[in-house]
Amino acid sequence: MTLPGSRSFVRGGVVFMVIGLLAALAVVTACGDDDDDDDDDDEDETTVEAETEEATEEPPATEEATEEVTETPSATPEAEEGVIHVRAGLNDPEDITIAVLEYLPESITVAVDTTVRWELSSPEPHSVSFFPEGQQPPPPGDESVFGPTPPTGPFDGTAFVNSGLAPLGPEPVEFDVVFATPGTFSYLCVIHPLMTGTVTVVEDEAEADTQTDVDQRGDDELEQWLEDGRAAKADLVAQEPRSEANPDGTTTWYVEMGATTEHTDILAFAPVDAPVAVGDTVVFVNNSLAPHTATFANGNPIPPPVGPEVAMVVPGPSPQTLNTTDYFNTGLLPPNAPPGAGPPEAVRSFAFVVPEADQFVYLCILHVPSGMEGSITAE
Numbered sequence: 001m002t003l004p005g006s007r008s009f010v011r012g013g014v015v016f017m018v019i020g021l022l023a024a025l026a027v028v029t030a031c032g033d034d035d036d037d038d039d040d041d042d043e044d045e046t047t048v049e050a051e052t053e054e055a056t057e058e059p060p061a062t063e064e065a066t067e068e069v070t071e072t073p074s075a076t077p078e079a080e081e082g083v084i085h086v087r088a089g090l091n092d093p094e095d096i097t098i099a100v101l102e103y104l105p106e107s108i109t110v111a112v113d114t115t116v117r118w119e120l121s122s123p124e125p126h127s128v129s130f131f132p133e134g135q136q137p138p139p140p141g142d143e144s145v146f147g148p149t150p151p152t153g154p155f156d157g158t159a160f161v162n163s164g165l166a167p168l169g170p171e172p173v174e175f176d177v178v179f180a181t182p183g184t185f186s187y188l189c190v191i192h193p194l195m196t197g198t199v200t201v202v203e204d205e206a207e208a209d210t211q212t213d214v215d216q217r218g219d220d221e222l223e224q225w226l227e228d229g230r231a232a233k234a235d236l237v238a239q240e241p242r243s244e245a246n247p248d249g250t251t252t253w254y255v256e257m258g259a260t261t262e263h264t265d266i267l268a269f270a271p272v273d274a275p276v277a278v279g280d281t282v283v284f285v286n287n288s289l290a291p292h293t294a295t296f297a298n299g300n301p302i303p304p305p306v307g308p309e310v311a312m313v314v315p316g317p318s319p320q321t322l323n324t325t326d327y328f329n330t331g332l333l334p335p336n337a338p339p340g341a342g343p344p345e346a347v348r349s350f351a352f353v354v355p356e357a358d359q360f361v362y363l364c365i366l367h368v369p370s371g372m373e374g375s376i377t378a379e
């Protein structure tokens, strides 16, 4: 390949593939975990021994262990003095392509001097970003706020504080902010504009949420968002692909790229379960509220989800004729945002002519860690 910057492209691709593999492993591990591991270092010997004895005396039955794997992960079960845990989004443990774009719960009330600890877990990254009053956040996707700006002391609402986009690998990331000043502070995710939360800080500890309150509300909200997301995924998958007959006898097929509900992104292409023939055209259309790519790697390295290669249109603008050896990338097809009033469909679309009977496999560079991939088989 003779892409500009192809050296970093290859290196990034290799790293990304490794990360992807680790992410897959991490998901499997995380689902089977009981969330105790993170706290082991902090526990005294007595607790560890007690737990070990318990584990030895009561080995979990196989059936129970299997159930645990499909259970929705909940926040750290053990309450810690002065620390409140909040989950920053998560992917549906039963269907990784459904990303919940909410803090769980959205709003919390804490006492002065509480540490709020956000847990950012893979694969869909998020941020916890506080902008001082009067400072507008940049538009979603602005890479200048992808890096972290940790707090330099207790938070009082006057400084910009940002976890940065995380995790960019498989390991969950924790982000702590100590709240020292009463008030209500809003925060958001720099890539998901609808993902917002508030922390209300009160003097009176009796008015503050306990960890149990926070977990319960988080679980209740999560259940609702998952229900919405799973319904939207079912709709996307069940859709008959839109098609048009062309004057020359070929057909143009349309592939929906993802879907969006108020609180979730569906990171999947609508399947093209249709008799695509040699000579037909397949048009990828983004009607969702997230940017996506349609990328045919054909064995070439896939660039990392953050960086200039994502937006690189290869080998050139729409339409292109596919083959099974070259790298094709639509670049970032913009979202239909604001909802239903985004750029014209032509701007959110990219057409490929299918020249031969074969299977053509594609993915979205941004969202392949969340399983966004598909294929077209032409006969």
Ligand SMILES: [Cu+2]
Residues within 6 Å of the ligand: 258, 267, 290, 291, 292, 293, 364, 365, 366, 367, 368, 372
């Ligand atoms: Cu995508």
